[in-house]
Amino acid sequence: MRIAIISTPFIRVPPSGYGGTELFCYELAEGLSARGHEVTLFATGDSVVTCRRQWLYGSPCWPPMPEDEVNHVGWAVSEIAREDRFDLIHVNSPIAVPFTRFVRVPAVHTLHHASCDESSRIYAQHPEVAYVAISERQRSLEIALPRSCVIHHGVTPARYPASVADEGYLAHLGRYAEEKGTHLALDIARAAGMQIRIAGRAHPKDHLYYLQEVAPRLREGGASDLGEVDLPRKAALLRGARALLCPLQWEEPFGLIAIEAMLCGTPVLGFRRGSFPEIVDEGVTGFLAAPGDAARLAALATGLARFDRAACARRARERFSSAVMVGRYEALYRTVTGPRRSQGSRAA
Template sequence: MTAPESSSDLLSLGHSGERFRIAMVVPPYFDVPPKAYGGVEAVVADLVDALVDRGHDVTLLGAGEPGTKAKFVPVWDRAMPERLGDPFPEVVNALRVRRAIERLAATSGVDLVHDHTFAGPLNAPAYRGLGLPTVVTVHGPVEDDCYHYYRELSSDVALVAISDRQRQLAPDLQWAGRVHNALHVDQWPFRADNDGYALFLGRFNECKAPHLALEAAHAAGIPLVLAGKCSEAPEKAYFEREVVPRLTDSDHVFGLADATAKRKLLTGASCLLFPVRWEEPFGMVMIESMVCGTPVIALRGGAVPEVIVDGVTGRICEDPDELPGAIAQAGELDPAACRAHVVANFGSDTLGRGYEEVYRKLLRERRKQRVARLLEVTAPVPVGASGFA
């Protein structure tokens, strides 16, 4: 006869209507949701709200001020955007989060840890000692050093890709699933007309290639607004080397856009330029643009073909020389179709459902393993196995 299941076990059965207790971990650099830059933080904000709306108990561990429907446990007094790229806050964040989760597990209880940081997943063996599996969303690239890191890590955690392309680039990693990023559609405005400018919105670096956006906009004869992050030394060097020499009187450098300014810029643009020169893991700004009714003109790379419907919600170009012609065709695309595509495929409820399925499979497997171990321990000893008749 086996021991009765605990209430925690019952939460892990995978039946309809189950309720998970989730410890959600974020980096210490930005608030959730972010006030300006912060792609990971924007996704996590929508995810935790969607999970709470679906009946789950979510505790968010991070820095800054509470801004979601989840319970909030601050492990820092404030967010530290000025220290982005500094490994020290990331490592200390992992240590503080581990202590906080240990306390949480001993009090209100936890079913699993979902980590969105880089160093935090190194705590997975400690969490396993508490009976907690760890889910890790891979928000960045899976190549070079990052690939080796995730390969070593993947036996301890359940890795989740944010695009099919990201998973294809590292097929030998132990992926638990793929969940596209998403957003709360009702928090984004829609506009059918525009103010006649093209928009670049993103980090200023070679991968995002705003210099190609400038060249394409000039060739198409359309003003370009450039908005985004340019605070780290490599970004500043790139901006001075590649952007400044290309600027003309028709261009406007807006700077870093907060949440309100971003929405205004996107709704006023005739198109968003997304001339990526790398394997983009997802590209949140593409769905943010389309939900506002603004088509995306992009170069093929990474997840771009998974996000844009070519000829419907934007244009996917194979070469930078194709960008000016695609910009000219942007006015032929239906803004309503752009928003409808996001509603159907990238709404926050799809995000919640996607991770729910990952949690369900992971916890079901954990329970099966625990039952199997219990059966081994309680299995009857065959007659004679002890040395007695």
């Protein structure tokens, strides 16, 4: 198949640090290319992929602004329509969905974020698009979509070598934000009497939260802020951690960092909400507590010295490898493009 994938103009592909949507686009584009499909990725000019790529912005537009995304998507779709060579277009933001009416091929949209009224109204106006939720919980919180399925994320296991031993500290990685529970992760580690290493950054809208809730806890000792880390440093941090703390305060649609930790053999400790009941195999790849029960997570953290990290890594590879994810998208694409594609002609 000839597939056009539109990423964002905000972060390069693959991301050098934070960037869930962009990591997904990388894994999907690389996986599809390896299976023999002709993929064109519309991303930033500094993106590094083996497939064909095109860009409007040579470097990421940060902080994210709606006008940059509209420019990026509008340009990408105009290029796709002009070339008139693709079998399918795959978009990754609600803003991109209305633009799909300007191309003559089927469209797939992966929902990367929590439901909101503005996005839901767009989806309702475009029932012809095939929508992919990244968890059953995410789909249940969205409006009813006539054409939808669930495909969990996956990443390349080779980049997350499993470790059968840990270095005794806890970890918390990602965006420093109230909904991510960064302050709670620090409290849980202190209650467990364990060191914690956090890595990530606060987005502009979360800066006050960081100053008021995170920075004072870091000054109390027992914790270190490593800042944003690249993939090698992230993998090393996860491999050495006794557990990854994810005390989420919202209905997280998925949580890529959780499966990255599991692939390293590191269990995930979190609350039973969002996608976590789907992606965490209780007792095998992690442990979940009732929402808000931080004391339970602290107690669990102290009892992981004999956790079977090898079994955790095996289970994560069975469920969350990029090969599993790409295979499911490939099957979806074949369904969406229909019999005309199987007969060797472009969908029109």
